[in-house]
Amino acid sequence: MKLLRGKNLGLLCDTPPDDAQALFRSAAEALGARVAVMRPGLSLRSAPQEVQNTARMLGRLYEAVECQGLDPELVQRISQHAGIPIFDGAATKDHPTHRLAELLGDATVLADNRRFVLQALLLDAIA
Template structure:
């Protein structure tokens, strides 16, 4: 199953990690240093794709845009082979604008954290930004929640 952070314990862990990031300063820039993330999305120009890249890069990760090449009609073997290859090349995968069933199939075979639209406005973690204290902008709070999700899932 893709990592969705929809449970109450998951949400609490993300908020706690996001609060810690707020005080981490320069040290946060190294938390994902050397990690390679894949962004499976038909478009790199999408707002949520840009937000994911910025959040990960601010932690030191490298993000590669990967054209999915898969759809709901892809054979089980195609999905499994692609997912295993992604698992060898990357430390985590963010899937945006892909069918939920396809993302679930990828997550079963990848062997790494797979996110289903983590940086999209429709993701359950979006609401968690409101739980963060301080006078940071809503965009900065959302970015911290995204970063917390990456850190928690890749630790």
């Protein structure tokens, strides 16, 4: 059963493709969601109105957005105006989800635990 079938998720990343981006995509797609990868074109120097307009557009197009490689303050500004869940690097090794996956034990491969934790986060936020 694809619990996120028909859902559209965004992946805003300012870095070349890496394991964290692949993890987010595989976790979401395994649940049936579609993931669009895009460059943000925003920075901390972006005009507040530009950030607001971009955030609102993201909120119209996607059910949730994962941000990777963006300044946390910029992610916060996007989150304030998007009206949808905005994740700040939930699939990265620096995020608490990685530590939680490590705590799940050795019965399952860490990569699978990371995917399961990320899927639980997505389901809780948007299903």
